[in-house]
Amino acid sequence: MQSDEVDFVSPAPATTFxxxxxxxRRNDEWKKAPRRIEPAECIGCDSCMRACPPQFSAIYNHGLDVVIVPELCNGCAKCVQACPVDCIYPDESWQPTGQAMWTYVEGQEKFRVRDN
Ligand code: SF4
Ligand code: SF4
Structure with missing residues (x-):
């Protein structure tokens, strides 16, 4: 290798929660866009939280809102099927989650027992 070449190695996909x-970061092998909840339409029933498979666990109550963390959402649409008001949409132009939300999610997850 030339001395000015960058020895770039792609990180392995983020396959575990x-x-x-x-x-x-999201698993970059996931083909479907993450989902997002439209807060103006959501009635806060939490059905989507219960429907989100535990290996993803992408939905959190945050303040008055119910929020999907796009890096944790693989787009499986189980939440969409569970939502009584159909307010969960594909989010093709999702933005990285901010540090404050990550800190919140980490706090929520601290005491959850998982096998993945
Ligand atoms: S699309 Fe699947 S992984 Fe994403 S929030 Fe809904 S249920 Fe969870
Ligand atoms: S199921 Fe739909 S209405 Fe209920 S909290 Fe989730 S997004 Fe909101």
Whole structure:
């Protein structure tokens, strides 16, 4: 290798919840866009939270809102099927989650028992 070449190695996909949470990144092998909840339409029933598979655990109560963390959401749409008011949409232009929300999610997850 030339001395000015960059030795770039792609990181392995974030295949576990723990990886996604600690590295704040989505599994880049997921093909579907993450989902987002439209707060103006959401009635706060939490059905989506119960429907989100535990290996993703992408939905959190945050203040008055119910929020999907896009880095944790693989777009499986289980929440969409559970939502009584159909207010969960694909989010093709999702933005990285801010540190304050990650800190909140980490706090919520601290005492949850998981096997993934
Ligand atoms: S699309 Fe799937 S992974 Fe994403 S929030 Fe909904 S249920 Fe969870
Ligand atoms: S299921 Fe729908 S209405 Fe209920 S909290 Fe989730 S997004 Fe809001």
């Amino acid at each position: 723990a990886q996604r949470l600690s590295e704040h």
